[in-house]
Every structure is written in C-alpha cells, then in structure tokens.
Amino acid sequence: MQSQLPLYPEQASNFAPHVDALMIFIIAVCLFFAVAVTAAVVIFFFKYQRKHPDEVGVPIHGDMRLETAWMVVPLVLALAMFGWGAVVYVDFRNTPQETLDIYVIGKQWMWKLQQPNGMREINELHVPVGRNIRLIMASEDVIHDFFVPAFRVKMDVVPGHYNTMWFRPTKAGRYHFFCAQYCGTNHAVMGGWVTVMEPSDYAAWLSGSSGADANPVVAGEKLFAEKACITCHFSNGTGRAPSLNGVYGGQVGLADGSTVTADESYIRESILVPNAKIVRGYQPVMPTFQGQLTEEQIMALTAYIKSLQSQPVPATGAGVLPAAAGKK
Amino acid sequence: MPREHYLNATYGIRSWLLTTDHKRIALLYLASVTFFFFVGGMFATMIRIHLLTPNGYLVSPETYNKLFTMHGVAMIFFFLIPSIPAVLGNFLIPLMIGAKDLAFPKINLLSWYIYLVGGSFVLYSFATGGLDTGWTFYTPLSSVYSNSAVTPAVIGIFINGFSSILTGLNFIVTIHTMRAPGMTWFRLPLFVWAHYATSIIFILGTPVIAITLLLAGLERMFHLGFFNPALGGDPILFQHLFWFYSHPAVYIMILPAMGVISEIIPTFARKPIFGYAFIAGSSIAIAVIGFFVWAHHMFLTGESTFAALAFSFLSYLVAIPSAVKVFNWASTLYKGSIAWDTPMLYAMGFIGLFLIGGLTGLFLACLGLDIHLHDTYFVVAHFHYIMVGGAVMGYVGGLHFWWPKITGKLYPEFLARVAAVTLFIGFNLTFFPQFILGYLGMPRRYHNYPPEFQVLNVMSTAGASILALGYLLPMVYLIWSMRYGQVAGPNPWPATGLEWKTDSPPLTENFHVTPEVTWEPYDFKNRQDLGLVAGTRPLAPAHGDD
Numbered sequence: 001m002q003s004q005l006p007l008y009p010e011q012a013s014n015f016a017p018h019v020d021a022l023m024i025f026i027i028a029v030c031l032f033f034a035v036a037v038t039a040a041v042v043i044f045f046f047k048y049q050r051k052h053p054d055e056v057g058v059p060i061h062g063d064m065r066l067e068t069a070w071m072v073v074p075l076v077l078a079l080a081m082f083g084w085g086a087v088v089y090v091d092f093r094n095t096p097q098e099t100l101d102i103y104v105i106g107k108q109w110m111w112k113l114q115q116p117n118g119m120r121e122i123n124e125l126h127v128p129v130g131r132n133i134r135l136i137m138a139s140e141d142v143i144h145d146f147f148v149p150a151f152r153v154k155m156d157v158v159p160g161h162y163n164t165m166w167f168r169p170t171k172a173g174r175y176h177f178f179c180a181q182y183c184g185t186n187h188a189v190m191g192g193w194v195t196v197m198e199p200s201d202y203a204a205w206l207s208g209s210s211g212a213d214a215n216p217v218v219a220g221e222k223l224f225a226e227k228a229c230i231t232c233h234f235s236n237g238t239g240r241a242p243s244l245n246g247v248y249g250g251q252v253g254l255a256d257g258s259t260v261t262a263d264e265s266y267i268r269e270s271i272l273v274p275n276a277k278i279v280r281g282y283q284p285v286m287p288t289f290q291g292q293l294t295e296e297q298i299m300a301l302t303a304y305i306k307s308l309q310s311q312p313v314p315a316t317g318a319g320v321l322p323a324a325a326g327k328k
Numbered sequence: 329m330p331r332e333h334y335l336n337a338t339y340g341i342r343s344w345l346l347t348t349d350h351k352r353i354a355l356l357y358l359a360s361v362t363f364f365f366f367v368g369g370m371f372a373t374m375i376r377i378h379l380l381t382p383n384g385y386l387v388s389p390e391t392y393n394k395l396f397t398m399h400g401v402a403m404i405f406f407f408l409i410p411s412i413p414a415v416l417g418n419f420l421i422p423l424m425i426g427a428k429d430l431a432f433p434k435i436n437l438l439s440w441y442i443y444l445v446g447g448s449f450v451l452y453s454f455a456t457g458g459l460d461t462g463w464t465f466y467t468p469l470s471s472v473y474s475n476s477a478v479t480p481a482v483i484g485i486f487i488n489g490f491s492s493i494l495t496g497l498n499f500i501v502t503i504h505t506m507r508a509p510g511m512t513w514f515r516l517p518l519f520v521w522a523h524y525a526t527s528i529i530f531i532l533g534t535p536v537i538a539i540t541l542l543l544a545g546l547e548r549m550f551h552l553g554f555f556n557p558a559l560g561g562d563p564i565l566f567q568h569l570f571w572f573y574s575h576p577a578v579y580i581m582i583l584p585a586m587g588v589i590s591e592i593i594p595t596f597a598r599k600p601i602f603g604y605a606f607i608a609g610s611s612i613a614i615a616v617i618g619f620f621v622w623a624h625h626m627f628l629t630g631e632s633t634f635a636a637l638a639f640s641f642l643s644y645l646v647a648i649p650s651a652v653k654v655f656n657w658a659s660t661l662y663k664g665s666i667a668w669d670t671p672m673l674y675a676m677g678f679i680g681l682f683l684i685g686g687l688t689g690l691f692l693a694c695l696g697l698d699i700h701l702h703d704t705y706f707v708v709a710h711f712h713y714i715m716v717g718g719a720v721m722g723y724v725g726g727l728h729f730w731w732p733k734i735t736g737k738l739y740p741e742f743l744a745r746v747a748a749v750t751l752f753i754g755f756n757l758t759f760f761p762q763f764i765l766g767y768l769g770m771p772r773r774y775h776n777y778p779p780e781f782q783v784l785n786v787m788s789t790a791g792a793s794i795l796a797l798g799y800l801l802p803m804v805y806l807i808w809s810m811r812y813g814q815v816a817g818p819n820p821w822p823a824t825g826l827e828w829k830t831d832s833p834p835l836t837e838n839f840h841v842t843p844e845v846t847w848e849p850y851d852f853k854n855r856q857d858l859g860l861v862a863g864t865r866p867l868a869p870a871h872g873d874d
Contacts, residue, residue, distance in 0.1 A: 009769050015699070022696050023767070030687040037658055037683055041676060044661035048597070049668065054860045056852040057599030057664035062656075067606055070655045071648060078644035081694050086637055088696025093633045108473070142469040143563055145628070145703060149769025152700040156629045158564065159468065160557025163630040176778065180703040180771045182462045184469060185389050188774035291558075 012175055012196065013151035014168040018088050020152075025084065029077055092153065095166040099134035100127070103216070103299045106137065106144035106157040106179065109186035114299070118215035119206060123192030125177070127169055128202035134166045136264055138295040145181035148194055154180050162265050169196040220304025223297055227289065235308075237317020241286065242279050245311035250320035253280040259321065267302050279319060329736045329815050330831040337836045348433035349836050351734075354419035356440050361411050362803075364447065367454075368402035371395045373796065376758075376789040382779045392775035393460040394476065400463030402454075405485055406447055408715055409577065411723045412584035413495060413530075414439070417523045419734060421499060423827035423834060424517050426508025426843045431501040435494050443491040449484025453477040462773060464574070467555035467566040471547040478548055482541040489538040492580075496530025499523050508826070510845030517825050517849055518607050522587025525611040529576045529583075529618065537573035540566065564629055571622035579618040581715055582682075583611055585722025586653055589675045592729050593657050594850035595823040596672035597664030598860075601850055603656035610649035617646040627698050636695055643693035650686050654679060669821075670744040674725025677752040681717025685710060688763065706766025709759045717755050724751070724802060729823075731806065732816030736833045739809040743801065751798030757791025819866045822858040824850050829857070830869045840869060 011017055048057070102125065103114040113121045127133050137146060139159040146165070147154035150173075155165035179190035197205065224230055232241035248267070251259045255278040260266055269276055271293065274286035293301075313320060334351045344352060375395050378386035387395065418436065422429050430436050453459055457477040461470035470478055503524050507516075543554045544566065553559025555566040594601045601607060623631060623639040657679060666672070688710040691697050701707065725748075732738055761784040770781045777785065819828040824847075830839050847855060859866035 006768065007764060008767055019696060019700050022694065023691070026691050026694060026697065030690060034683050034687060037654060038680060040658050041661060041679055044658070044664070045666055045668075045676065048661060048664045048666045050598075050665045055598070055665040056860055057597050057666075059600050059851070059853050060602060060659075060663065061600055062603040062606070063659075066655075066659070067603055067652070071652060074651045075645075075648055078647060078690065081690060082641055082644050085640065085694035085696035085698075089627075089636060089640075089699065090633060092696075092699055093636075142473050143466055147703070147769070147771060149700070154628060154699060154702060158630060160561075160563060161630065176769065178769070178771050182393075182466070182469070182703075182773040184460075184473060185393065187393070188389065188771075188776045 009149040009152075010171070010173070010175070011150070011152075012169060012171040012173060013148075013153065014170055015088070015092060016150065016152045016170075018091075022084055022088060026081055029081070033074075092165070095134050095164060096132045099132045099166060101134045101136055102127070103296075103303075104135050104137040104146060104157070105140060105295050105299075106146065106183075106190075107140035108142065108184050109179075109190040111146070111179075111190070111192060112296070114216060114296075115206060116216075116303075117206060118218070119208075125192070125194045126202060126205055127194065127196055128199045129169045129172050129196050130199070132166055132168050134164055136162055136164050136299070138162055138299070140295055142183045143181045144179050144183050144190070146177060147180035148175055148177045150175035151194075156181055162268060164264075169194075172196045172198055216300045216303035217307045219297075220300035220302070220307075223293075223301055224304055227293075229301075232286070234317070235311065235314075237314030239317070240283075242282060242319030243314050243317050244305050244319055245308050246313040247319040248306045248309045252277075252319060253321050254278060255280050255282075262320065264302055267305055268298055271298060271301065330833070330835070332835065333736070333831060333833040334836045335735075335833055346437070348429070348437055350418050350422055350429050350433065350436055351834065351836075353436050353440055354415050355734075357410060357414040357418065357443070360440075360443065360447065361407050361415060364402050364406035367451075368399050368407055369796070369799070371399035371402070373792070375399065376792040378775070379777070379785045380789050382777050382782050384775055387775075389775045390460060391458075393773070394458035396773055397459045397462050397476075398454050401450060401459060401481065401485070403715075404463055404577070404581075405488055406443075406450065408581045408719055409492060410443065410495075412588065412719070412726060413499070413523060413526060413580075414443075414491075416519075416588065416723070416726050416730065417495075417499065417526075417584060420730065420827055421502060421520060421523060422506070423733075423830065423838055424520055424825055425503065425506060425511050426826050426839065426845065427502065427506040428837050428839075430498045431506060432494075432498050436498055439491045439494045439498070442494070443488055446484045446486075446488030446491065449480045449487060451484075453479075453481035453484065456480070464570065465541065465544060465566075466570075467544055467547070467561075467563045468557065471544045471554075471566075472556050472558075479545055482545040486538050486541050486545075489534045492530045492534045496527035496534075499527040500531070508843050508845060511826075512845075514605070514608075515845055515847075515849055516608075518590035518601065518604070518611075519584075519587040521608040522583045522590065522611050525615040526580050526583045528612075528615050529580050532619070533573045533576040533580075536569060537577070540569040540573070543569075564626070564631070567626055567629060568623065571625045572619075575622040575625065576615070576618045578711070578714070579614055581719045582722075583614060585678065585719045585726075586611070588722045588726035588729070589657060589678050590653075591823070591825065592671045592675040592725060593660050594852075595729070595821055596667045596669055596675070597661055598667075598852045599660065599664050599850070600848070600852075601656065602659035602662075603652070604849065606652055607656050610652045613649040614646060617642065617649070621646055624693060624698075627695060628702050640693055640695045644690070647686065647690060647693070650682075654683060654686070668745075670739075670741060670748055671725050671729035673745055673748040674721050674728065677748060678718055678721045678725065680752070681713055681721060681755065684760075685713030685717055688713065700769075701766055703771055704766035705762040705770045705772055708772050709762035709766060712759050712762075717759070721751070724799075727806070728802070729821075730827075731809070732820050733827055733832050733834070735810050735813070736816055736831075737809045737813030738816045738820060739802075739813060740805050743805050747798055747801035747805075750794060750801065754791055754794030754796070754798050758788050758795050759791070761785075761787045761791075817866070818869050819858065822860070822866050824852065824855055824858070 105112040137157040144157040237243040378384040460476040553561040621643045857867040
C-alpha cells in the first residue's frame, strides 16, 4: 500500500502493528493538544488585538482549578503513553523460549550473519516467515546497531558484550536493514537486506549451504580441542574443570553461593573473564582467552557447547546443578 | 539618547577587552556567539546541500561526517549553551534586580576569556583534520578508532565548561545577595527565575561532562581502558556519564528562552502573566527532574528493562512542567490588549514550535516507539524543533525586545516582522519533513540514503534556504539600526521591568538612583509611570540631580 509519498514502512513483523497503533494513539493525543493550544492562541491573538494605544489587558493572575486540571490531565495521558509503550517494549526485551538463533557480527563497515547450520551471509539475512527469530549480536570494533524499519525493531551492537533481540516476520518479502549507530566513515552504507521466505523456500535455500565445515558446531568442536579446553573440561566430569554436558540453559552453582543461568553471555564471560564466576567446588585455574579468540570463534565454541545440552550429565563433576539440569 | 551611557563612557580597545561592566561583557559574548553561529550555520548549509541527492556529491563521506559533528559541537557548546545566559542574562540580570553589576564582575570577564580559549582549541581541531565522532563522542569510536582531531576538541570543550560554571556561580550569588530593596523573590521577573534554574544545572552538571571528556581524551592519548572493551573498559559507562550532563544541558538551552517568552508575553498583552508561581516553580522542577532522565538516550544499548522503565516514566514526568508553562502563556493572552510587535511574533512562533518539539518528545519517551524511532531523523527533527524553533527564536526574540535597551535604538519594525514570519515558515519547511523521514526509517548521520527518501530531503533543503534568509535579515537590519535606527527612549513598549526604568542605553552603573520596589511584576494597571493613561507619556528614569 505504498503510495507516492508513504508515511510509514510496510508492516512485516509481529511488532509492526503494535508500534504503528501506539504511534497513532500518541499522534491523536498530541494533535488534540497542539490544535487546541494553537487555536486558543490564534483566536486570542486576533480577538484581543490592541484597539487603541493606551489600552491595557484585564489583570487575571491565575486559577488553581485550571492549574490543577492541566497538570492532572496531561499526567494521566502521559502515564497511558508510558504504560502502553512499556508493554510493547517489555515484550520486545523478553525473548520467547523457542527461537531460531542467528549470530550477527557487526564490524566497520559490514555485517556478517551466520545461520544455525553454518550458512554464512554478508549484508543479507534470510529468515523463514512465522518463526521467532533471535539475533545474537556482537561487534568487532565500535558500537553499531541493527535496524529493520519494516519490522520496527533495532538494537545496539556493542563491543565487549552480546546484545540480543527477537522478532517474528509476518510477511514474505525483502526489507531494508540499516546500521543505526554512527560508526565512522561508511556508517551510511553499512546496510543490507532481510529476505523473509516461506518455510519451504527457506529450507531449500538453507540446504544449498557449503558443507559441514561451515557448521559452527563442527568448527567449535575443532576449536575446543585446538585451544586445549578439552584437557580440563572432561565430558565425564573427572577433569580439573566441570563437564559442559547439559550446561547450556541450566543453573550453575557458584562458589559464593549464588546461581547463574548458563546463557550465551555466561559462556562468553567464562571464556574471556574466567575468574568472574567460579563454579562451586572448583579452583580458579582457568586461563583467560581475551585477545586470543575472535567473536566468530567465541560464537562457534558457544554453538558447540549448546550442542552438548543433550549429552548425558555425569553424576559428579557436572557444571550444571542436578535439580535444574535440562532444557531452558 | 542620554548623554553618557555604558557604550561611550570610555573609549579604546582596552576599555572593551579589559572591561568588568556586565553590559559590555554581554556584547563581547554577542560577537563571539554570533561568530560560532555562522561557523555552525555554514556546516549546516553544506549538509543540506549535500543531502539533495541520495548519493550526495558535494563532499566525501569522511567530510560529511566531520560536517555534522562540527555543526553539533559549534552550535551546542559555543552558541546555544552560552547564548541567552551570557548575552541577555549578563546584560539584564543586574538591571532587572536593581543592582550595579553582577556579584563577581572580574570573574564574569574571566568566563568570556575561558570561552575564547576553549573555542580556540575547538577551532584548531576543526582546522587541523576536523572532528568526525558526532558531538556525542561515543566510545570506542572517539577514544580509539577515529582518525580526526579529537584530542584538541575535547580539551576545548573541557575548558569551555568552566566558563559555564563560573557564569552559573555568578548568577546564583547575584540573585541571592544583590536584589534592590523591595525586590522580593516573588517580585522577580520570570527571566531571573529561569536563569536561576539554569545556573543550578550549570553548576551541578557541567563538571560531569568535563571529567567524562577528560577521561575519553586520556584514554585516547595514553591507551587507557576506561571505555575501551579491549582493555577491560565499558563503552556504555561513557554513555551514562556523557548523558548525565548532556540531558540537563538541553534544559540549559531551553529554560532561558522560556524566561524570555515569559517577559515578552505579559509586555505585549499588557497584563500580568497567568500563573506566575507555577511558571517560576516549573523552571525549578524542570531543572531538578531533568537530572533523572538521562538514560532515555540509551533504551537500546542493552540497559536493563527495569532501568528503561524507570527512565521512560521519569521522562514523562519532566514533560508536565513544560506543558504547564505553555498553558499559562496561552492563558495570559486571554482578555489581553495584544500588540503584534516583532518580539510578540517571536513569542507566538516559539509557542507553536516548542509545542511540536515538546510533544514529539513524548513519542521518544515512549519505550515501544523509541525502538523504531531511536537514531532516526525523527530524533533530529525533535531536537531541532526545540533547540532552533524554541531556543533560537527565544534568543532572537529577546534580542529584538531588549535591543532598544542595549543600543538605545529601534530596529525597522516592518522588516523585522517579515523576518520573523520568514523564519517560522522556513523552519517548518526544513524540519517537519524530517519527522516523516524518521518514521519511514531513515537513520541519522547518513551521508547517503536510499533513493525513496529523496523527495522529503529536497523539501527539507528548500526550507533551509528560507530559514537562512530569516536569520540573515535581522543580522543586517539590527546592525543598520545601531547607526540609523530611531532613538528608542527609556521605555518604548512600555514594559514593567526595572531595566526599563533607566536610560536606553543605561549608564555604566545602571541606575542614577538605586530603585526601591513597591509594585508586583507585570502590573500594567497600577503603574502610573508607564504613561498608559491617555495623553500622558512614560516618566523618565529618576536622576539623583533633578
């Protein structure tokens, strides 16, 4: 429905109709007040125009009822805007349980995206319509932002930690995405296209991938051996470090008595800042890999560790607490 | 024209460069902020010309990025923040409260020199490679990756901060301790209340930007790890520190303009302002609440959902006092006797443009909408409506209102009204299309854009050419009026403030006899001395030797 001068992008995600409805609500409220105040000002300006040079106005100092009214009414309307906006935002920030996870890396001045089966794309993202998609995003250098106007979503991509966002595409098509955080010289051309496909088309496209080497789980397994992780993290729990079977998504008991959920951020932190959280019953002997792994390698290791979710958890030496072990 | 006044009291360049007269210092600031307005305006002109085509051909991407950065730095730190306080505030506050000068006249002069030193560092940065980090200096782009002259620029802004801090100190002490007999707090002009609130922000907020930019500069020079994640730092920490000042800074930019409007409207409606205590109180409320909303600039950085909810809620709260002001200004017009003089046209323009700018802030405070609107042209339109449509119109309107007092001359009225209307029209044509561009998804700080955004960009540039005309006209006729303008007399409007009970231009010591205040502010009905009884003329200011 794009006319000659469109006022809004296509609606292609689950969020788009909500954001547009919220926009219309706020426009309506603001338009009402803008018109009311402008009309009052214009009418008074004309009606009370000075008629002779020595005329003065009628001194009216104030009115408590009016002051109260125009504090309370705007406050109520403001709270309504806040409330509705909060609901949409909280939905956006709470990723659903079952998602198709795509790894995204932003760097000056391009995007590298990787599908779960290893298929890589540059400045392009193919997703199936109707699935919940989660983007797990990292930056190799400065702050970027992944923005899809047709989906009404964006999230900053910050070096030093993961940011994730989710959406569910609702309409097949090709939609622009942009970098939306100024990142240097070619910030304006650091964009691309999201292609939303019917599930069968997506499956067909996916199977055109170039073989097992691209699969991040396989790459991660290789790295796990190459970087000597395997020399401490025995899968049977008898090593110097906890077994990683079943860890992803579970609760991990820490030396200080607290527990933490083993998500992507926890895994990344454990690799880069291992002494930040020590698993109960273990010594703080893990070396840091800061500066020795690229973001992509960390993502591959993460994918491999995720794949160990379904492996048998040993009775002793497990990284994950027994009662809560299992799916997230 | 009075025989002796502050402009002809002493002659020679040293009497200006070493003056401690708050009125002369105000004019020194007028010259320097106007210079930076030209610098920033030149960059804006190049930006809008470049954006006429999707693959802008005027400048390279690197140069474009420098243009918007330098436009922002010049305009915000060296024009908008000082403009009304350092020009009109300096000139008028002692006059409005019946004092001879500010509390610390030499520190006032020092403030101007500090501003010049800071400005020189920034101009040096512009001239030797430019600055391409955005005025927001986000790390690690500014502290590690940028290849532009970041270090001199942050040094310049750091130094300039002290100019603000000293001005704020001067104003607060002056308002507390130097009011004339009878000038109680609730008889103060609302312009003074506005500057009191602004001075609170100057003093509490500016040190934070100073230390933040200092840390970023040190990180850049010595490879430290405050904000650089590769060295264990946190880029988001920079944003918290930066916005802790830079959000209150926007209230520094608008509160003084609101103070100007609160003087102009009662004067040209010839009645007291509606809700004086509410307007005074709302200035303080904005200053205070304004310190608690900074992370609404960071809703999409990955900050916690709880933080986002808290800052969105507080951002809605800070909108209420501004709404209260707009309603009170509009109510003041009711049953007024309204003259359509140029300052009043600027005040009406301010209300219209501030209304749009302020209301669009509600869109951005809305978490669900900000996901879509953040970092798009919607934000650019929003802040230009407030900073240009609001603050600059307030500044230019104030210059017109007090021009007779500052120079003793009147500007040409018809031409001035034409300029005011031109400004209003040009401004809307420039910036309204940008709201639409933003919702359509055009991100900001883009040197190229998808072709479907071209029509709106062309409209915006066309509007900018009209806006430029609206700014150039006053520069021409105001300067012309200094020599050829009609003599104004002490109180041409007439207005009720103490500044109008002395000569135009005033004596160096401001008043011949220290005034004693026995009347309420904006009391047109009972002020016999204004000459509003048919057939009488305004009384001349009191001379001790009459």
